[in-house]
Amino acid sequence: MSGAAEARQPVGGAAIDLERVGMVFPSRRGPVRVLRDVSFSVRAAEFIALLGPSGCGKSTLLNVVAGLLRATAGAVRIDGAPVTRPYTRAGMVFQRPVLLDWRTALQNVLLAAEAHHLPRAAAQARASELLTSVGLADFAHAYPRELSGGMQQRVAICRALLHDPPLLLMDEPFAALDALTRDQMAVDLQRLWLAQQPTVLFVTHSIPEAVFLADRVIVLTSRPGQIDRVCEIDLGRPRTLRTRQTPAFAAYVQQLLDLFVATGLLVEQ
């Protein structure tokens, strides 16, 4: 699992500032407030997990940072520049792989090269390297329908990483995968992140996943989404599957669980 992909120079992540971001959607039953006064700052190369119940606006927040949605209040700045249109330097991974059926795995990854006008040969080499680093060397020329869900999502992650993005936005990327695959993907993602050091915003509703991956977990309340708590995860890197068995890990998970119980999102008995 080592190789040139791991030996690359970190590109340096983007720093993000959110200032009192609010979002109101119109609906048939009047305006719906999805986000309220969300403010936080992300250091370059930091891994942030956005944790919260379904429908709390996590995905909306991610789309606002990406510039795909315009916040109705507040501002987002990436490296000091306000985001007013899609921030195309970001790599983005969705809940579903969103691959193009008519392109092989390699060609799907290279879609990002076409978008960013990368030199063809170098991009091809880099794409193969990425696919190899996630165990898909033998599937570079397979079509998406010949791949399992986990393999498809790996291709999507490679596509997002191809141009060495300073910012990686992930919207519940492992939600549709089975538990085992999910654990493996988390380990793989950590490795890719350590190698390349982009800033990551990772939306999830899995507490263990958030604790395993993140430097900081930002917990959002249910609608309208507001920051409930920011939890610093002080576990060494690289974290391994064994890290999950440590008391420190368990304590973080319990702490976040208690928070959900306290806010009434989880009810015992």
Add this chain to the structure above:
Amino acid sequence: MDRAAPPGSPGRALLPARDDLEPLPAAPSRWRLASRYLYPAGGLALALLLWELLVRLLKVPGYLLPPPSVIVGTAFTAHQELLGHSWVTTYETLLGFALSVLVGIPLAIAIVSWEPLERATYPLLVAAQTVPKIAIAPLLVVWLGFGVFPKVIVVLLIAFFPVVINAVVGLRSVEPDMIQLARILGFGRRALFWKIVLPHALPYIFAGLKVAMTLAIIGAVVAEFVGADAGLGYLLVASAARLNTLLMFADLLYLTVLGMLFYALVELAERLILPWRVGSQVTLAGAAA
């Protein structure tokens, strides 16, 4: 193994979530591939044999129902006449079909890219599907005379709707996440269309083309019924008037073969243009004739 799988979908059209890093099942065995053709061929042979026997045993007069062997014989002996008429029908069918594609696809693209056009035409197009286009044929003869032209127009009219409607459905079926992906990649309208929307719509478009092709030959034949001096449809009516049942059956045989050839032509094009979809099927969307 999995004999329950329906023929034509050898278990590789839709892949359920599989264990990671496991290759695809091997291609279906040679026997299973062969049996895909052997079974229907056997069924057909049996039916023909039964027909032959019944006609001969019950001494059914030839002008009512000739036996298949005699029909095939006529198909050979009268091949000059039949081929001449086949050429006319082929010409009308393919020309009308080509026109329906040339008009239908750009119209579908225009409909999905410009909303006023969509709102003005799409409901009409859907509603017009219920108009029996064939019934317009006599009118076209009045307007355009007896030549090839009115037949081509009938074919165009009848083949046009499935082409447009399937293309519109296909062009619209791109999932929202795909659009978001295109936006974050910085694709403009042009790149979005050529790299994502159009290739995504191609399977739908081909489903429409297959329906259109089967309708096209029907259109040509019926248009020839109304008023023509050549073509397999004309020959059918002419031999009916002379109670030449044998020639009618030979004519039908030619029509069937032609229809299958045309359909195979579209399928071949689909296989060449969409190699990633071999073996998979798209359900027909709004393509009722």
